Amino acid sequence: MSREQLAVQKAREAFLTGISKPLEYRIKQLKNLKRFITERATDISEALRKDLYKSENATQMFEIIGLEGEINLAVSKLAEWAAPRPVNKNLLTISDDVYIQPEPLGVVLVIGAWNYPIAVTLQPLVGAIAAGNAAVVKPSEVSSHTAKVMELLPHYLDPEMYQVVTGGVPETQELLKQRFDHIFYTGNSTVGKLVMEAAAHHLTPVTLELGGKSPCYIDKNCDIRIACRRITWGKYMNCGQTCIAPDYILCESSIQDQVINEIQKCIQEFYTNDPKSFADYGRIINQRHFKRIMALIEGSSVAIGGDGDESECYIAPTVLRDVKSGSKVMQEEIFGPILPIITVNGLKEAIQFINEREKPLALYIFSSSSKVIKQMISETSSGALLANDCLVHFTISDLPFGGVGNSGTGRYHGKYGFDQLSHLRSCLIKKLNMEGVNRIRYPPHTTEKLRWARVFLLKQVNLARWRQMAQVALLAALAAFVVKGYKGTCIRPEPDGTDITDWFMQSHDVCSQSQVIHTSVQKGACVVMQRYK
Structure with a gap:
């Protein structure tokens, strides 16, 4: 063995x-x-x-x-x-x-x-x-x-x-x-x-x-400085080796230079001018992954970084500009410190770009407009969606963490x-009595049984509310004695050996000249409020 x-x-x-x-x-x-x-x-x-x-x-x-x-x-x-x-x-x-x-x-x-x-x-x-x-x-x-x-x-x-x-x-x-x-x-x-x-x-x-390629859309009307600060943190933490890291940026061409400049400032602030010697900037797990990630840069224009050291598995925080959808870096999840920027003509085109690809584990949108955020939510699908931040949904135990489609199945965290x-x-514990109710389901299946089956099977019961209604019904039954137009109200204890449903159905048959207004059950009593036709 x-x-x-x-x-x-x-x-x-x-x-x-x-x-x-x-x-x-x-x-x-x-x-x-x-x-x-x-x-x-x-x-x-x-x-x-x-x-x-x-x-x-x-x-x-x-x-x-x-x-x-x-x-x-x-x-x-x-x-x-x-x-x-x-x-x-x-x-x-x-x-x-x-x-x-x-x-x-x-x-x-x-x-x-x-x-x-x-x-x-x-x-x-x-x-x-x-x-x-x-x-x-x-x-x-x-x-x-x-x-x-x-x-x-x-x-x-x-x-x-x-x-x-x-x-x-x-x-x-x-x-x-x-x-x-x-x-x-x-x-x-x-x-x-x-x-x-x-x-x-x-x-x-x-x-x-x-995992997959988690997109990050930046609306041109948002606070780009803060957006880039949070994106920089989310992307380069653990040297980009995070399943929910922003994989690429979608933005309009008019703000691409501003986005690059702000990310450059954040990289310098977070990791100094020399990330390689900085204690809180990580390394790629091994040389095989180092070579894979460095190869993804080929064919794209480097705006920031781009250098690496194979002997130390170090890759600098890197940003690529004017990336095309067919480039190497867009063909697989990057899982490293490479951030491509793809320009689109507004929100509609960004949504189309996202929907043409596999459903991501996370989708990030930065916008000051609730309308824009709601449109992204309603017209896309992803494991999770965050507006104006990255990664932090992982810290909330009351949010299920998991993917959809190609990004995963199932969920965890907390409950x-x-x-x-x-x-x-599923458990249902029944007693060997109340057999009268079962007459509805036993053959022969008559029209009358079908009518009662609709009542008993389709009506959902909230027990807490049922008890409150029962108490109100008892009070209403007592009050009915003095209300003009109501006659024949009765309060009877359930006879030994007879279930409430049997008693109610029999009472309904006997009172064929009356209209049943309300029934209720409390502590073995059955209440029928009747009004003569």
């Missing part, structure tokens, strides 16, 4: 013991996960420095803080998320218990990415643990130093329930041959298709957090991650 098979087997055997069903167990594991990132902070920072040239403060800001927030939220909200969720009923099921019960899926495979190897690997794990699943974690082999730190996870989490498998492509391929109950993959669309194909053999559901990695089980 291979190492990968053994890891999956151990995780499944541990899950089947039911150990993760109690919420106390899950909370303990979540707190231990937080202890891992706290106690191993130095190891994590050193690993990320070696992998991506991230500074210690950048690691805390962009890898750890958000993860801590996700853990804290899951611990504080777990009882609420895992509780049965009541739903509205119809009249046919009004006396039944009807609810949604979240339950664990089983064994989840989490395949992490290398660009934020702590955050994008462990945040899905938070959802898996909170939902009560076992998990096999596969860190990216590209960020090899961070993957080595991940091997310490079983020293903090339950070593049977939570397995870590390191290695490269062969190990990932072997894992994908195994049967999981869910696969959570973060990476590119090419590998995402392979993951989805492998999952299909076992009918395993997948969450694919992919969305819990729900994504849970089975939301």
